[in-house]
Amino acid sequence: MQPPLLKQHGGKRERAWQGHPFFSGGFRPFFLFASLFGIFAIALWLLELMGYDAINTRLAPVEWHKHEMLFGYTSAVIAGFLFTAVPNWTGRLPVVGYRLMAIFALWLAGRAAMLLGESVPYAVTATIEAAFLPVLGAVIAREIISGQNWRNIKVLVPVLGLGLTNIWFHIDVATGGTGAAPVRMGFTAILILLMLIGGRIVPSFTRNWLARQEPGKMPVPFNRFDAGVIAGSAVALLLWVVLEQPFLGPLFAILGILHIVRLWRWAGLRTLSNPLLLVLHIFYAFIPTGFLTLAVGMWFDLPQVNVAALHVFGIGAVGGMTIAVMVRASLGHTGRTLASSGILNLAMAMVGISMALRVTGAIWPEYDWAITGSALAWIVAFGLFAFKVGPWLLVPRAKRG
Template sequence: RNWRNLKVLLPLAVLACANGAFHIEAHLQGTSDISRRLGMAAAIVLISLIGGRIIPSFTRNWLARENPGRLPAPSDRFDTASIAISAIALGAWTFVPDNSISGMLMAVAAICQAWRLSRWAGERTLRDPLVLILHLAYAFVPLGLAFVSASIFFPAAVPAAAGLHALGTGAVGAMTLAVMTRATLGHTGRELKAGRGTSFIFVAVLLAGTLRILAAFVPSGAVIDMAGAAWMAAFAGFLLIHGAALTTPKAR
């Protein structure tokens, strides 16, 4: 009866619809632009919902124990409005990606998400990579929204791919790895602490996202190859470092 989790079903349902629409769109038109943007929009809304719940919570717990002082602001109407504005902006971008109204909405959403992130005291978590990575991964959300907006108003200067890769490789990739790592440690009885190997995979996934954005501005096979290598290092590293925890009995 944890009814507040029902809202999570909405972006998941949209993601499922986008997956189905991908095949239909590709079959009928030979492209999948709308369905791919819809899938990305669903993923970013999901990150906004779940990230807005776990990032302030984990940050507050760590700060209260390790670094007393300013704590993340409690969730309020501003957080709800930020998610709603982002969902509307992403929806507009999905169906009318070149419209100036979509660009304005994305700009407003980027500002709201950046301000939302600043309220979570991420700058005070530098000593704990497990908490810091959540803030750095979420930072790709307002960055991606801002790039999408800029690409609409200044297409000659900002390629559309920059925003897409900031949201995809950056936000989705880094947040997925960050949450996978923390969940693996916590649910297998391991200490919630990032060793050198875990810190390496965090650096690798952040580097992958950054390089993939850079490749949109500087078309270069070498930059794309480096981004791909960093991406593979991050997820292969996760498998090597944490795979055993997922396939062996829970630690006591």
């Protein structure tokens, strides 16, 4: 493998990575391995549910499952997205080559550490695993601050918050807890990040496409209404982390309605002929759906509905938005046309089916087939993504004729 080559052009330094194309952009290793790990983690969880001793770690299987989907899978997608988006935001060179390899290796080490058993002290496991998100936050902070891109500094708050929450999870588990409050805090950080980034890319991509279509309704730009909805959501979710009381039900119901209004302002109905755009609107809709589901569960003290709400958030909003963003970013940054295909449409549809089945299994636990079906649908979704997109991530960017 050849070393990175630094060239001077017009007084500006340009980094041209001469090694394998897999490390020429952060989206390549992180998106591919996020999908592969998503398959692996859910397959292990399904085997555990079927009675096999598949998850033999220091954590209880359910704790491992929650942790690895929140802090393992999701953190990889966040890293891939930020390493791709931040250079566009700041005008700075992307993180590539050996630096990217080192950060990616740290994520891989965390996943391996979480599979270690009793023979390794949990302090060692936790230290290795918890290092990734603070390092990611520090690298992204350096890029944003060096580029004086103050507009996007707010993205760092949920990323660093997720890193601190991960540390909290390990401390809680190591001292005899179940990690329940840190898991809720993890959802909070990720949902706020989706509200911020989704609130930027969904209306922006929609506006860019609609500008080339027939005149009609256009997405409303980010304004005080959006800021207020996000701020109110952050407060409500933080209260949920520490209180989890029935009186929060009406508050979540109001926020769910406000997020529906926010989504309606983005002119999603005009994207029906563009699946790649439409899915962004659909999967973002699972944020207000999750709020409304949580409102019902808390207001009427229905624990099974609260569990359903977590899977609306986790599979529908997080899983859906991440696969939709990975598909779009991979198409664009590997030189493909920004148009979906039958395989990719099916992959994204399977995430929605996975969510619907898991919610069914949460509300009616006697339908254990629904939980199995949900896991299988998730595996199919990310298997299709890896099959279709994976080869693009391993080769140089396509040259358009």
